[in-house]
Amino acid sequence: MANLPSNVNHIVIWLDQRFSLPGSNERMKEKFRHVTNPLKTFDKPTVCIDFIDSVKDKKIFLITTGPFAQDLVREVHDLPQIEFIYIYTHDINDHSRWVRQYSKIGIEHLINFDENLLECLIHDIGGYLMRDGDKCERGRELIQAKQLYEYAKGLYDQMSTENEEFKEISNELHQRITKLSSKSRLKS
Missing domain, CATH: 3.40.50.2300 (Response regulator)
Incomplete structure (x- = not known):
């Protein structure tokens, strides 16, 4: 993670x-x-x-x-x-x-x-981090957005083997991270 x-x-x-x-x-x-x-x-x-x-x-x-x-x-x-x-x-x-x-x-x-509690918590914290990442991205704070998305992806990856929705969210986050990495390289 x-x-x-x-x-x-x-x-x-x-x-x-x-x-x-x-x-x-x-x-x-x-x-x-x-x-x-x-x-x-x-x-x-x-x-x-x-x-x-x-x-x-x-x-x-x-x-x-x-x-x-x-x-x-x-x-x-x-x-x-x-x-x-x-x-x-x-x-x-x-x-x-x-x-x-x-x-x-x-x-x-x-x-x-307890597994349901952990899953619900990961989903809510991951969603919260994604929303913060979105705010950073809109504000052109690309490094911070990427860090938030990476951390959220790490959370979802913890449970993605058992949860199909978490796999989809993790894949979406991977795409966002890849896009931000490309933007960062273009600006360099």
């Missing part, structure tokens, strides 16, 4: 009461860190909310578990730095009743399996 470009301004935050337990979800956390770096974990809602309040210059992709979900969402939903909220829970039906009132959580963001 490409190195994290300096113009990437997002962070993944995960609030889960089990993170303080030794050995809890270590394999899953490592997988998420590998794919969604940076990943910041919390096990206490108040500490998590304080951190979110302190982050003004990054977009946040927030994951929370069922026990914390409703109170946390109510507290942070309207903050401008929150891009998406994911609720990782075993009881999707229970949460689907109240979650509809919040626009930053779609029903697809109620997730009960």
Whole structure:
């Protein structure tokens, strides 16, 4: 995967009461860190909310578990730095009743399996990076656009063997990167 470009301004935050337990979800956390770096974990809602309040210059992709979900969402939903909220829970039906009132959580963001959570997160972060790359490209910041596209492609490539849509997006990103590389050579 490409190195994290300096113009990437997002962070993944995960609030889960089990993170303080030794050995809890270590394999899953490592997988998420590998794919969604940076990943910041919390096990206490108040500490998590304080951190979110302190982050003004990054977009946040927030994951929370069922026990914390409703109170946390109510507290942070309207903050401008929150891009998406994911609720990782075993009881999707229970949460689907109240979650509809919040626009930053779609029903697809109620997730009960870690691979689905990872896939949804990659799709949303990749889309976010592509939109930022598009802005850079329109602003003639071609190097920055290429870096964002490369990083997004690296994310999609992580899951493209299992997901046909991710293969198509990865191919589209490859074409954009190739086009930008050609433009850069022409300007040299």
